[in-house]
Structure formats: structure tokens, C-alpha cells
Amino acid sequence: MFAVISDIHSNLEALTAVLADIEKRGIKAIYCLGDVIGYGPDPGECLDLIIEKTKWCVLGNHDYAAFYEPTNFNYAAEQASFWTREVLETQEEKEVRDRRWGFLGELPMRQRLETKLGANAAIIDFVHASPRRPVNEYIFPDDVYINPLKVRLLFERVEHICFVGHTHMPGVFLDEPDFYLPDELNNVYPIVDDEKAIINIGSVGQPRDKDRRASYVYVNENEVHFVRVEYDFETTIGKIMAVEQLDSFHAERLRDGR
DSSP, rough: OOOOOOOTTTTTTHHHHHHHHHHTTTTTTEEESSSSSSSSHHHHHHHHHHHHHHHHEEOOHHHHHSSSOOOOOEHHHHHHHHHHHHHHTTOOOOOHHHHHHHHHTTOOEEEEEEEEEEEEEEEEESSOOOOSSTTTTOOOTTTHHOEEEEEHHHHOOOOOEEEEEESSEEEEEEETEEEEEEGGGGTTEOOOOOOEEEEOOSSOOOOOOOSEEEEEEEEEEEEEEEEEEEEOOHHHHHHHHTTTSSTTHHHHHHHHHH
């Protein structure tokens, strides 16, 4: 049994709530799909928890932006990246500062897990964005209708199962192509040998599917379970509003999950 989390975006309240829920379920292994930082007010603390609690993490575009340079970011996201970098660079404890920067600098673009899930063998890829461009390609639910060729080409890069984040919108893509919201699956997707799937696990720290609860998944036997967790978003909102360099929109959107 393992959990997969993504897109924390420096939201400490959401991350601690999700980690508590994972612990309550007795899950020991956690994998992270990146964007630990960006947008939110607690980059250092979130990095520390991801370093401590996860088995591995892959590189997200906001992680890349803080360590290298923002690419194709709007002004607010770019400013948040620069502020995040400043916070990490000005950490007074050298050991803490070096550990955080070392972690960001060594993040791989993808990871693979070959395992058995129940009676089924599974090959599972973990990327932030897409199997074709793992750091910054968006896969939207509407792509199955308006750009089905894109979805088919993406599935050519998928051997069996691929977990992604990036859009902050949870659900399951199949190679028909088709897309299913968690509610349409009763929040459970069964992994089988002969069906490829790209599974978006949603966002811990900045949901955008009109549900403000933090989102993650866990895998038990051959079933992927979609989970939503309440957290103290008002505290996070207050912290963002207190930082001049962080856009108030990234605070207000947390109330509505948008």
C-alpha cells in the first residue's frame, strides 16, 4: 500500500492534514509528484516534510522555477518563485539551507515502480506533468474531446499506469480516449493488466476542481482510491495575504477550489 501526493505549493496546513490522514490509514510509503513549492507561504517547512516523509519526489515546474528560472509563468507565479527562492536562500542555518537546495537540485524528472498489485503485475510511472513532457505539459480533461490525437500520442509513452499532477484536477484518462472524474468512479479506479491509464491525483495545496479540500490518492492491492481532506485554509490564506510578493488571488482561490 502506498500514497501519492502532488502540488503542495508551500501550503503547510494542507500538507500536514494530508500526511496525518495517510498516517491514520497506516500507509508507510509516500511518493510525491513535485511542485512542493510555489504560490504558497511555507516553502521551507513543506520541503522539510517532503524530504522526511516521502520515499521519492519528482521535479515539478515550480520546483524547477525556484532552483533555475521560471519558464512560461504569469507575473504572479513568477513573483512567487522569486520570493520562494529568496526565502530559501536567506535561511540562516546552513545545514538546513543546503539540505533543501540539495534536494531540489537532485530531483529526477521521472520515477518508475515495477510491482505486484494484488494478483496483477503493474508498471507504474511517476511524473509531474505528462509522460511526454514530464515537467510542464498540461493534460486537461477537455483534451479527450478537443484534442484526442494528443491523448493518443501521450498513451504511446505509457507502458501501463502513469501518475501525474500539474493541472490540479483529479481523474483518470483512458486511451479510448476518455476521462473519468473520481465521483464517476465512486472514488476508486481498479488497475488491471490490459488497461493503460494516466491518473491525475489532484493537488494537496491548491485544488482547482471547485472542491477546496486537499486531494491525494492511495493504492491498496490493485485499487487507486481518491481521497479529499479538510484543512485549515483560512490560516493559509492569512499567511499569503501577509506576504507582499504573493498575489492575493492565490489566497482567495483556496476558499473556492479554483
